[in-house]
Amino acid sequence: MKRVFEEISDDEWENHSFKPSRVFNKNPNPPPPIESFAFASQTHSALSDHSSDDCVEIQRLDHDSNLEDHDVEPEDAGPVNRARRFIVDDDEDDEEEDVKDGDETGFEEVFDVESSEEEELQEDDVVGKALQKCAKISAELRKELYGSSGASCERYAEVEASSVRIVTQNDIDVACGVVDSDFQPVLKPYQLVGVNFLLLLQRRGIGGAILADEMGLGKTIQAITYLTLLKHLKNDPGPHLIVCPASLLENWERELKKWCPSFSVLQYHGAARAAYSKELSSLSKAGLPPPFNVLLVCYSLFERHSVQQKDDRKILKRWHWSCVLMDEAHALKDKNSYRWKNLMSVARNAKQRLMLTGTPLQNDLHELWSMLEFMMPDLFATEDVDLKKLLNAEDRELIGRMKSILGPFILRRLKSDVMQQLVPKIQRVEYVIMEKQQENAYKEAIEEYRAISRARIAKLSASDLNNIVGIIPRRQISNYFVQFRKIANHPLLVRQIYDDDDVVRFAKRLHSMGVFECTLDRVVAELKNYSDFSIHQLLLRYEITGGKGTLSDEHVMLSAKCQALAELLPSLKRSGHRVLIFSQWTSMLDILEWTLDVIGVTYRRLDGSTQVTERQNIVDDFNNDTSIFACLLSTRAGGQGLNLTGADTVVIHDMDFNPQIDRQAEDRCHRIGQTRPVTIYRLVTKGTVDENVYEIAKRKLTLDAAVLESGMDVGNGHDTSEKTMGQILSSLLMG
């Protein structure tokens, strides 16, 4: 049988929300979620309904658009080339953005002094200038913190609680009103330091701070305590705006009620949004104060250009926020993104922008800089300068300078620093070996793409031949790479079982049943882009038999990773362990559901398509009901912020290029409240691009350690040079 490796678009794979295809008939019995080529038209229509006046710039795709909950975000490392326009709100409230931090906070007092040294700096040394200004504030803060011994101290993590003490546990007891309540909030010593750090910055009039403690050390609680203390000590009851991923809205509301019962909190999302929008709009228009201390919203409010979201943002801009708090603030790592710009238009007027993230450095220094610019826009503004060029990850001197200067604005404690009693985390990489069928599929894909590359090479001049990047369009490189990753994960994710004749036969049946509202040719073309698994789902749904028909349980066990799970999971279950299984792809989660059914274990599932209101219930169910053995999660929607300490084992089914995404996932169960040692299994398919992804991830972790943690020096300790997808493919296809 001829195996078919159709060109797929990277949108199809990377934007794996698998919305029903636009050629499906809108029948009352909608088809199963399947892969589709609808994205291109969505992008088009999303752009076409904006007036051209709104479009201020054209940028490459924001990789993080929709990051928080929809699972439609592209893979981090993919050099996706879709052009995308970013539109900044252009409404009547924009004048308010001109208010500067310094007006409100005394910020200027600290850094608005131009030094002669600074004038000597090259005009274009924006990074140097910013760091120099930053160094002055940093010195002031250090003096306040450590007195004359300040020079030697760089990090609050190394400071005793007593030396930065503005408040003690007693003050917190009073502020939280524990006298009248059964709940006794006791901060851990390092959390007390964290709260004092925030108060100190606030006292010095610094407009921003990043609390970057490792995941699960209680950033939420420190931030809430800080807001409570603002009310108690500074008579500042807000309003505060808290922005978080959708999965965490419920958790924030719960923790706010528990730790600060006196605050009135409004969750502005879903049904609550519909109920309150009119009231909030008229209150804000009338210049009246908001009817809450804290408004909870999610990032998606800043990502779209719908009339509803624009109206919501207008409401938010009319109020003057005391603290705008961003949870999982690495969501703001791209200053060119729609999300960054729209949220900034609301947050700029706030007295303070407080960012919480356990993984502040995601990929490169310029991403960290985007966060810094968000935190203190006047100080770190770089305007149109290309930060990617300026912030070279290999520039050891710059890394060293940033580390020492940023110390006072970023508080980061590691679990190893502060919680010796926290259970150990054991990392295991499981190399799995493909059996014949999967291996053949992989090899055939390589051969097919190699042939295409060679055909192109034949047409090119010698100077173009050094790298595959010059031979194959970048978008195609991403497609090829994704195709290899699919096969390495599960061969059912490509089409190789159902051949073209099968597809034509199924297309005719489906067309005659009225499933698609388009020509037969179009249906055939659509189905040719489907994976075996998608076709199988379609056949199941419409009960189409004949020909090859639906797939069997044996097919689901055709991947090396599923076979590994079939061995691993029952033995973990027998030993009383409970497991979180993460995948980046919802289609892979579908296959994993089938796999777990075949293995015979109970599970829950949470991904971007799970109702926001349902997510916390799933988390609670899993944590409380020990008869549920596993929880299947998409890395994006389920990897951040959730407390899943009911599990003690994590399986990363398919790694992300960005290791921080996987780190976030690991720490869903390695956190306060965990009592058993935690084991992380990473599945890597031997002899495939999986191994390259793993190497790149390791390389990136070294950079993180070099910038944000002490002791390590970039340049040492990493023996793997970073390979781009293009380089990887070059060696694969041209070697």
Ligand SMILES: Nc1ncnc2c1ncn2[C@@H]1O[C@H](COP(=O)(O)OP(=O)(O)OP(=O)(O)O)[C@@H](O)[C@H]1O
């Ligand atoms: N002092 C404390 N006393 C009791 N429970 C605590 C304390 N601090 C944190 N916790 C609990 O520990 C868990 C982890 O805290 P939290 O979710 O705030 O961590 P985090 O640093 O925000 O993690 P992430 O980066 O993953 O979002 C929560 O269940 C929280 O209620």
